[in-house]
Every structure is written in C-alpha cells, then in structure tokens.
Amino acid sequence: MAQRIAALVGPGTSRPRRLPSKFNRRYWIGYLFIAPWLVSLLWFDIIPFIANLYLSLTDYSVGLKIPDWVGLQNYATLFTEDDIFFKSLYNTTYYLVFSVPFRLAAALGIALLINTKVRGRGFFRTVFYIPSVVPIVATAVIFAGIFHSRYGVLNHLLILVGLDPIRWLSNPQWIKPSIIIMSVWGFGAQMVIFLAGLQAISGELYEAADIDGASGVHKLFKITLPLITPSVFFNLIIGIIQGFQVFTQAYVMIGTNGGALQSGLFYVVYLYNNAFRYFKMGYASAMAFVLFLIILCFTVVVNYTSKHWIYYQD
Amino acid sequence: MRRRMSGLVVATSVCLAVLATNVFAADVTVKFMNWWGGERVDMMNEVITNFNKEHPEIIVENLVQPWDNREEVAATAIASSEPPSLIMVPRVETYKFAYEGLILPITDYVKASGIDPDEMFYAGEINNQRWDGELYSFPLPTAGGITGQYLYNTDLLTQAGFDQENLPKTWQDMEKVAEAVTMADKLGIDILGADVGTTGEAFVSWLYTNNGKMVSDDAKTLLFNSPEGVETLEWMVNFTNTYNGGVENVREFWEGVRDTNADWPYYTDRVAMWFTNVSAFGHLKTHDADMWNDTSKWGVALRPYNGNNPNAASHGISGLSFAWGYVIPKNQPKEVLDAAYTFLQFLGTNESGGCQFLFVQGRPSPVKTCNENSAYYEANPYWEEVMASLDSDVSIPVTPVQSQINDILNAAVDEVFFGVKTSKEALDEAAAKSQKILDEFWAK
Numbered sequence: 001m002a003q004r005i006a007a008l009v010g011p012g013t014s015r016p017r018r019l020p021s022k023f024n025r026r027y028w029i030g031y032l033f034i035a036p037w038l039v040s041l042l043w044f045d046i047i048p049f050i051a052n053l054y055l056s057l058t059d060y061s062v063g064l065k066i067p068d069w070v071g072l073q074n075y076a077t078l079f080t081e082d083d084i085f086f087k088s089l090y091n092t093t094y095y096l097v098f099s100v101p102f103r104l105a106a107a108l109g110i111a112l113l114i115n116t117k118v119r120g121r122g123f124f125r126t127v128f129y130i131p132s133v134v135p136i137v138a139t140a141v142i143f144a145g146i147f148h149s150r151y152g153v154l155n156h157l158l159i160l161v162g163l164d165p166i167r168w169l170s171n172p173q174w175i176k177p178s179i180i181i182m183s184v185w186g187f188g189a190q191m192v193i194f195l196a197g198l199q200a201i202s203g204e205l206y207e208a209a210d211i212d213g214a215s216g217v218h219k220l221f222k223i224t225l226p227l228i229t230p231s232v233f234f235n236l237i238i239g240i241i242q243g244f245q246v247f248t249q250a251y252v253m254i255g256t257n258g259g260a261l262q263s264g265l266f267y268v269v270y271l272y273n274n275a276f277r278y279f280k281m282g283y284a285s286a287m288a289f290v291l292f293l294i295i296l297c298f299t300v301v302v303n304y305t306s307k308h309w310i311y312y313q314d
Numbered sequence: 315m316r317r318r319m320s321g322l323v324v325a326t327s328v329c330l331a332v333l334a335t336n337v338f339a340a341d342v343t344v345k346f347m348n349w350w351g352g353e354r355v356d357m358m359n360e361v362i363t364n365f366n367k368e369h370p371e372i373i374v375e376n377l378v379q380p381w382d383n384r385e386e387v388a389a390t391a392i393a394s395s396e397p398p399s400l401i402m403v404p405r406v407e408t409y410k411f412a413y414e415g416l417i418l419p420i421t422d423y424v425k426a427s428g429i430d431p432d433e434m435f436y437a438g439e440i441n442n443q444r445w446d447g448e449l450y451s452f453p454l455p456t457a458g459g460i461t462g463q464y465l466y467n468t469d470l471l472t473q474a475g476f477d478q479e480n481l482p483k484t485w486q487d488m489e490k491v492a493e494a495v496t497m498a499d500k501l502g503i504d505i506l507g508a509d510v511g512t513t514g515e516a517f518v519s520w521l522y523t524n525n526g527k528m529v530s531d532d533a534k535t536l537l538f539n540s541p542e543g544v545e546t547l548e549w550m551v552n553f554t555n556t557y558n559g560g561v562e563n564v565r566e567f568w569e570g571v572r573d574t575n576a577d578w579p580y581y582t583d584r585v586a587m588w589f590t591n592v593s594a595f596g597h598l599k600t601h602d603a604d605m606w607n608d609t610s611k612w613g614v615a616l617r618p619y620n621g622n623n624p625n626a627a628s629h630g631i632s633g634l635s636f637a638w639g640y641v642i643p644k645n646q647p648k649e650v651l652d653a654a655y656t657f658l659q660f661l662g663t664n665e666s667g668g669c670q671f672l673f674v675q676g677r678p679s680p681v682k683t684c685n686e687n688s689a690y691y692e693a694n695p696y697w698e699e700v701m702a703s704l705d706s707d708v709s710i711p712v713t714p715v716q717s718q719i720n721d722i723l724n725a726a727v728d729e730v731f732f733g734v735k736t737s738k739e740a741l742d743e744a745a746a747k748s749q750k751i752l753d754e755f756w757a758k
Binding site: 061062063064065137144145148149150151155159164165167169170171172251252257260261262272273275276277278279 | 386393561567569645
C-alpha cells in the first residue's frame with residue numbers, strides 16, 4: 001500500500017496526487033450517452049412496474065384519489081374465486097403451445113429457402129417480411145374476411161378439395177386455431193433473425209462436410225440446425241413473451257367477450273375487461289403482475305435448459 | 315422629468331389593465347371528445363357552427379375518436395390530469411365516473427339556467443343521466459329506440475303471407491316468417507327471415523316482450539331467471555336451431571359487415587326482419603337511398619311479443635346499453651367548466667343543436683318538443699311508428715357494475731345456445747354470480 005502511494009505521489013513531491021476515481025471523464029461520457037435509455041427505462045418500465053405492483057395491492061378503480069389498501073385480496077380472488085381467470089389462462093396457453101412452434105417452423109423454413117442462392121432473393125425476403133410490418137388491426141380485418149364462412153377464401157378452398165366449410169370465428173373449437181393461423185402469417189421478424197443466424201454459420205463447415213460426402217439432410221441436421229440454436233433460443237423467448245400478450249387479433253376479430261363459449265377470451269383481453277370495462281384497475285394490476293411472473297418462469301426455465309441444447313460456433 | 319415618469323407609469327398601468335381585461339375576455343376552448351364518426355362528423359360540425367353564432371367566444375374542437383378501444387380511451391381521458399372538456403360516454407360509464415367523483419354534476423347549472431329538464435325531456439331519457447340524485451348530462455341521442463322496433467323488407471315478408479297492412483306482431487308470427495323466408499346452404503344462411511339474436515342483450519330485449527324483468531326497480535335484485543326468463547331463452551334457442559340452423563350459422567351471417575357499409579344484408583334484400591336501433595334510419599338513407607325513398611319496399615313495426623302469454627306486450631328496453639350522455643370531467647379550470655356546460659346545454663336542448671343533429675339522421679330526439687316538429691314526418695316516413703316504439707320503451711335500472719353483469723349473462727346465454735347447460739341452469743347460475751356482485755356494490 002505504501003509503495004503504491006509512493007508510486008503515485010512520485011519522488012520529491014510535497015503534496016500527494018489524488019487517487020484515480022472510477023468516475024473520471026471517460027465514464028461520465030459513457031453514462032451520458034446511455035442516459036436517454038436509462039431515463040426511458042426508469043420512466044416507462046421501472047416506475048410503471050412498481051406502480052403496478054402497488055396498485056395490485058389496492059382496490060384502485062379509476063381516477064386520481066388514493067385507493068384503499070387490500071393486501072393480497074386481489075390475488076386471493078384471482079386464484080380461488082375467478083373461474084374466468086383460469087379459462088383465459090388456458091386459452092392463452094393453448095394459443096402459445098401451438099402458435100410459437102408453428103411460427104418458428106415457418107420462419108425457419110422460409111429462412112432456409114431464402115438463404116439459398118436463388119434469383120430474386122431480395123425480392124422474396126421483402127415479400128415474406130411485409131406481413132410482419134402490416135398493422136395488426138389491418139391484418140385482423142383481412143383475416144376476418146378470409147375466415148368468413150360464406151365469402152372467405154379459406155372455406156372456398158376447403159370446398160374445392162372436397163371438405164366441409166368451417167365456422168372459423170363462430171365455432172368454439174375453431175376460434176383459437178383461427179387466431180393461431182393468423183399469428184403464423186406474421187413470421188417475418190423471426191425469419192430475419194434466422195437469416196442472420198444462418199449467414200453467420202461459417203462456410204468452411206459446409207465445405208468440410210461436402211468433402212466428407214455429407215448429404216443436404218446431414219448438413220441440415222448436423223451443422224445448420226445445431227448452429228442456429230442461438231437464434232432459435234432468442235425467437236423462442238420473444239415468441240413466448242408475445243404469445244402470452246396476445247390481444248389485438250382477438251379484440252378486433254372476436255371482441256371483448258371472447259366469442260363463442262369465451263373460447264377466444266385470452267388473458268390480456270380479460271385483463272383489459274377488468275381494467276377498462278369493469279374499472280377494477282387494482283384487480284387488473286394483480287393480473288398483470290401474475291402474467292409477469294408466469295412469463296418470467298417460462299423464460300427462466302428456457303434459459304436454464306438452454307445449456308443442454310444451444311451450440312455456439314466458438 | 316418627474317412629470318414624464320408619472321405619465322409613463324399611468325400609461326403603463328392603463329395598458330396593463332386593458333390587457334388584463336382582454337385576458338379575461340379571451341376565447342375559451344372546449345375539447346369535445348366523441349364517437350360521432352362517419353357521416354355524423356359534418357352534422358356535428360354544423361351544430362358547432364350554429365353554437366358559435368351564439369357564443370363566438372367559445373371555441374369547440376370536435377375530437378371524433380375511432381371506435382376501437384373506446385372504453386380505454388374514455389377511462390384514461392377522464393382520469394388524466396388534462397381531460398377533455400366534454401366527453402361522450404354511455405350511461406353505465408356515466409354512473410361509474412359519477413360514483414368515483416370524477417365528473418361534475420350539472421344540477422346547479424341547470425337550475426341557474428332556468429331549464430326544467432323533467433318538463434323538457436322524456437322521463438326515461440333524463441332519468442338515465444341521473445345518479446344519486448344529481449344530474450350529470452343531457453341525453454343525446456335517445457336511450458330508447460334501441461330495441462323497440464324492427465325494419466322489414468316488404469317483398470320478403472309477403473313470402474310468409476304478411477304485408478304492410480298485416481305485419482308480424484308476435485313471436486309466433488316471426489316463426490312463420492323464418493320458416494317461409496330463410497334460405498341456407500352448405501356455406502350458411504343466404505337469406506334470413508328473422509334473427510332473434512344470440513347475446514345477453516338480445517335475451518333481455520325479448521324478456522320484456524314476455525312480461526319479464528331483468529332487475530327490480532330499485533336495481534338491487536336480479537329477476538332475469540324467472541319462469542318468463544327461462545321460457546324466453548328456451549324460445550330463442552329453439553327458434554335459432556329450428557329456423558336458422560343453429561347459433562353458428564346465424565352469427566356467421568352477420569360477420570364481417572356493418573350497417574355503415576353498402577353490402578349490409580338488409581340493404582341487399584337478404585333480411586326480412588332486421589332488429590335494430592333508430593340509427594338505422596340515417597345509415598339506410600346514406601347507403602341505400604333507393605330503398606329509403608320507396609316506402610313500399612320497407613317499413614318499421616314494433617318488436618313482436620309472446621302471443622301465448624296474455625300479459626305480454628310489445629316493449630323495447632332503454633338504458634342497458636348506450637344511453638349516451640356528455641359528461642364534464644372535474645379536473646379543469648372554472649372557465650372551461652362553464653364553457654363546457656354552455657356547449658352541453660346547446661347540444662342537449664337547443665333546436666339548432668341536438669334537435670337538428672338527430673333530425674337530419676331521421677331519428678328521434680330525447681327532447682319532447684323536437685319530436686313534435688312536423689318536418690319529422692317528411693324526413694322519416696315512419697315517424698309515427700318510431701314514436702310508438704319510444705312510448706313502448708322500459709328503462710332498465712342499472713348500476714356502475716352493469717358491465718360485469720352483462721358479461722356474465724352473455725356467457726350464460728352462450729352456454730345455452732351451445733347446449734352446455736339448460737336455460738334454467740344457466741340463468742340461475744348467472745343470477746347468483748351477478749347478485750353477489752350487485753350485493754357487494756350496494757354494501758359499500
């Protein structure tokens with residue numbers, strides 16, 4: 001310690017120099033650059049999160065007056081008395097279990113095709129990406145027309161191949177599949193992530209496989225898929241988060257009552273009803289916090305298992 | 315020098331005084347948030363122009379909103395620190411916001427203005443805007459005229475043996491129309507004789523034509539699971555299954571189209587009896603002018619009642635849904651509150667305000683004298699039938715928790731339509747759940 005001080009002070013110096021501080025000019029500039037993000041994180045994420053947690057412990061309705069404290073009553077009601085809560089959770093989980101894998105498969109499949117050396121590759125990338133930038137409300141309106149039992153193109157296709165038409169939006173068994181089909185259509189964003197992952201795979205690996213006489217299928221399962229797992233992991237997490245938050249499609253196509261036998265009443269739609277139609281904001285806040293915990297659990301589980309199935313090139 | 319300074323001080327003081335006077339006499343802006351879209355935007359702008367002739371110092375901004383997320387927009391607007399000056403909300407939300415102390419009662423303003431609202435408005439209409447003894451708005455449009463009538467297609471009705479001199483009046487007449495007119499194929503219904511509806515609100519509409527009631531007059535006891543209620547729901551389900559091929563068929567028929575589009579089934583001669591509210595007149599006039607102008611092709615009649623129940627009669631219901639009012643959020647400067655009420659009074663009571671706005675749409679006004687205008691008979695060829703429908707309306711008492719009760723009832727009706735429960739089981743269960751919510755509300 002004394003040697004360090006001596007080294008800092010230097011020979012023949014009457015007054016010791018200051019020790020270097022962590023918060024020197026370089027650090028301040030760095031914090032300044034990320035300050036906008038920090039401020040937005042605080043203002044749009046952390047503060048609302050804490051406010052939501054607080055409100056979930058109250059009977060807050062609407063307005064600016066201070067609500068009454070009810071403790072865990074909202075959570076108790078949610079888990080012991082509200083059967084619609086469980087129904088909405090079931091509907092959402094059903095949607096998640098099917099929409100996420102289908103969407104990932106579609107995105108990966110198209111990405112694999114686009115990654116080949118074909119003419120007009122850029123055009124195809126654009127075409128397949130466009131649906132993901134079309135506003136969801138517009139998409140929902142379009143699909144409402146596609147699913148129409150009399151005039152919709154889907155039913156006419158079914159009749160063409162000799163099948164009976166389906167009541168897509170009025171039969172309780174087909175409402176969720178309809179929303180799932182619609183969700184798969186917007187795979188563009190995942191496709192772009194997969195494309196980036198595919199292009200990051202070293203060409204040398206494929207060359208070496210060619211030399212060893214590997215077929216296309218071998219290369220796909222032994223090289224491509226293992227090395228694309230980081231992208232799969234990312235898209236899976238995002239897909240799970242988005243899946244649990246499904247709202248606009250159901251709201252536009254089916255309405256806030258969830259359609260026939262409430263089979264299209266998803267979790268966030270029910271949360272919306274509690275917040276803005278029943279004005280039970282405290283209860284809705286509790287639902288929001290429960291949703292956060294559910295998504296967190298799923299994310300932790302997927303993250304924990306990732307070490308067993310994700311491969312990195314390095 | 316001293317004189318110059320004194321003169322300067324005096325001149326400055328005078329200027330400041332004049333400026334201060336001008337500040338207090340400055341224009342006030344009323345932000346009017348509403349959902350009068352489509353062809354009604356221009357109509358409302360005309361009303362605002364008429365208002366400005368009398369009150370040039372008040373600027374009214376017509377903030378028309380898209381229908382999507384309406385409840386969220388309204389709730390967040392009223393609860394915000396800068397709410398709109400005046401906002402259009404349905405009755406249930408008026409009651410909720412009043413209960414939470416978010417909106418201004420206008421009782422004192424009305425007293426000061428000399429208006430007697432009970433004299434001016436129909437009782438059912440003005441009472442829909444009262445909560446806990448205070449008045450919060452003037453109604454516009456009518457809360458009535460929602461379910462008390464249907465529009466018919468004459469050509470299609472003749473297939474069932476009815477005509478304009480002999481219209482369907484009972485449930486049993488409706489069955490004849492459905493049997494004769496409804497045509498369906500593998501893709502669903504193509505021509506619809508009649509649709510009884512498959513929602514909770516449709517059930518309540520028919521309940522009152524079977525001498526039933528949804529709730530007691532004091533709004534504390536639910537009554538929809540009475541024997542009349544069970545009979546009504548059973549009739550609705552049997553009608554839908556027998557004549558319309560089931561609930562899915564009839565819901566798909568109405569999917570994807572709106573009465574604000576030219577391809578609405580009634581405008582394309584595919585519906586014999588269309589149960590709708592009085593806004594239909596404006597839409598019909600706009601989207602099928604040929605039909606509107608040929609009164610031999612269409613008409614208006616009262617909602618059919620249960621001919622097998624000697625105590626039943628034709629009734630509409632009012633106040634369960636819509637029953638729009640225009641509320642003033644409290645959190646505003648006094649001059650804005652005053653200006654908002656001034657515009658509200660013009661909109662709700664003036665002949666060049668709400669009266670004109672509804673007249674051009676061919677729909678009735680909640681103001682009695684407006685409906686006595688003989689020009690209405692020229693504007694709407696079925697004006698007498700519309701008045702008769704308004705007279706038949708029963709105002710349903712509601713509470714701020716009505717949305718929850720409506721959803722529970724809706725889910726119960728759905729379960730019966732899909733064969734999950736019997737009418738009695740579903741209604742009893744719904745009544746029990748809803749009564750619990752109602753009891754909790756009244757216990758506060």
